Amino acid sequence: MSLHGAINVVVTDVVTVNPLIKRFHFARADGEYLPAFSGGAHIIVEMQDGDMRRRTPYSLMSSPLDTQDYQISIRRDDEGRGGSLFMHREVRRGMKMRIGMPANLFALDQRANKHLMFAGGIGITPFLAQTAQLMARGGEFELHYGVRNRELGAYVDELEQRLASRLHVYRDDKGEQIDFDRLLSSQAPGTHVYVCGPAPMIEHVVARAAALGWPAEHVHFEHFAKAPAGEPFTVELRASGLTVEVSAEQTMLEAIEAAGVDAPYLCRGGACGQCETRVLACDGELQHADHWLDDDEHASNEKVMPCVSRFRGNTLVLDR
Amino acid sequence: MSATIEPSIRSRPVYGTLAATDAPAHLMVADADGGAALLELTAAMAPAALMRAEILYVPLASTADHSEALRALDCPGFHSSPSIDALIPRLARSIERMKMGTQIYLAGSETLIGRAMQVAMQAGIDHQAIQTEHRGSLARRMQCVHCKGITENVTTQPADCAHCGLLLLVRDHYSRRYAAFQGVNINAEDPSDVPEKEELFP
Numbered sequence: 001m002s003l004h005g006a007i008n009v010v011v012t013d014v015v016t017v018n019p020l021i022k023r024f025h026f027a028r029a030d031g032e033y034l035p036a037f038s039g040g041a042h043i044i045v046e047m048q049d050g051d052m053r054r055r056t057p058y059s060l061m062s063s064p065l066d067t068q069d070y071q072i073s074i075r076r077d078d079e080g081r082g083g084s085l086f087m088h089r090e091v092r093r094g095m096k097m098r099i100g101m102p103a104n105l106f107a108l109d110q111r112a113n114k115h116l117m118f119a120g121g122i123g124i125t126p127f128l129a130q131t132a133q134l135m136a137r138g139g140e141f142e143l144h145y146g147v148r149n150r151e152l153g154a155y156v157d158e159l160e161q162r163l164a165s166r167l168h169v170y171r172d173d174k175g176e177q178i179d180f181d182r183l184l185s186s187q188a189p190g191t192h193v194y195v196c197g198p199a200p201m202i203e204h205v206v207a208r209a210a211a212l213g214w215p216a217e218h219v220h221f222e223h224f225a226k227a228p229a230g231e232p233f234t235v236e237l238r239a240s241g242l243t244v245e246v247s248a249e250q251t252m253l254e255a256i257e258a259a260g261v262d263a264p265y266l267c268r269g270g271a272c273g274q275c276e277t278r279v280l281a282c283d284g285e286l287q288h289a290d291h292w293l294d295d296d297e298h299a300s301n302e303k304v305m306p307c308v309s310r311f312r313g314n315t316l317v318l319d320r
Numbered sequence: 321m322s323a324t325i326e327p328s329i330r331s332r333p334v335y336g337t338l339a340a341t342d343a344p345a346h347l348m349v350a351d352a353d354g355g356a357a358l359l360e361l362t363a364a365m366a367p368a369a370l371m372r373a374e375i376l377y378v379p380l381a382s383t384a385d386h387s388e389a390l391r392a393l394d395c396p397g398f399h400s401s402p403s404i405d406a407l408i409p410r411l412a413r414s415i416e417r418m419k420m421g422t423q424i425y426l427a428g429s430e431t432l433i434g435r436a437m438q439v440a441m442q443a444g445i446d447h448q449a450i451q452t453e454h455r456g457s458l459a460r461r462m463q464c465v466h467c468k469g470i471t472e473n474v475t476t477q478p479a480d481c482a483h484c485g486l487l488l489l490v491r492d493h494y495s496r497r498y499a500a501f502q503g504v505n506i507n508a509e510d511p512s513d514v515p516e517k518e519e520l521f522p
Contacts, residue, residue: 111444111446112444113443113444184420184421185344185419185421186419187419187420187421188416188419188420189415189416189418189419189420189422189440189443189444189445190420190443190444190445191420191444211342212344212421213341213342213343213344213345213420213421213422213423214420214421215445215446215448215449216449217446217448217449218420218446218449
């Protein structure tokens, strides 16, 4: 049930950014500075939603140079498991919450001569922190940001002020599109590319970079899988001697934690590999949603990432 | 063909076999016998791909000079340098002018591969993104860990530091940053104990 390096925080502000996005500010309850982090890091936010305890990763968007508070932006997702709706509806200034220590799976590569950044929609958040870091400490970069329209383009005004000519905004409603091929084909050696946004955008950039000869070591992407809602199911934890019910809006990992089992995790977004668990028996279909296991491993039914993946069928037994 | 490189500690470089990629441009660098590896590589490439290739080559006049065959490929860029030292600034300029996506291939002696990789790394290219193939001599470029001097073309074990004169054990421990194997004094306790030199890196 542990939240790694749990920090008790107070919500110091909740700001409506646009009709879909709210920003949340957290400061330490004891008034001290929050831990240092680097641009691209995320935190786990713990939400006590009635009987259900959710833990969901969000990128830190505030400047790594100012840890008086942490800021995250959350886009409301009416179809999801309810975490974003809880944050939008229930969380108010002055509320006490718990967050985990920051961890970074999307760090800037410090060897780069230049950072070429692609953001789509709410995928802008890690770049807000990274660009603040680069503006303060030096480093060449350009940020290409695709938005639906001016109203839904979160932080465009602030970024225009801060980044000036380093920012390039593309509006869907004006038919503007990022010319990925042109940008990827015209970069000096030593450039690193970063992408965060909707899955199709990430997949497109990764595929085009590979096709245009970019080595994988120079291509970075933030790819938190969203843990989907689904049918309730039952999972047997052999090592713990427990049988756990996973509700429709709970992740398998959350259900395991709710049963009092201290299971490993880091990103809770199917990307980092920490929660990988051996499947001892599976009579049914594992619904894999992670980016960690490869296709063969997914097909083997021998491993599962309980932070995002689900199950449908008769029996699932895990080595946990 | 390449002399055998035995598996060793993790920092000892290992090399592969050059294989053409679909990259939009190609930068090929070789010395001596490495020229033959480039000829095998380019034989497997479409003429259109060769039109986007640049070759930098250091022939070894006495034993291994593939200059004529490489020049006959008619790539838009072919340049021959008289030594690795002379090649380095030329290579740095070629890398500076290339775009991300260009595939770099290095073939030949460990010294050529290591020093060319050093230039590429200084330009910000990840070393794992560079293809390498060892051909020819196993002679080592060695850094004395005591005086930091670099001794070229070390073929014996142990070997003399050309700078401070200490007798050095030539380790498999390799520095990509210095492009050199590390040499550590072999008889520090008793300098009168002088082990016999063996030709270990022909």
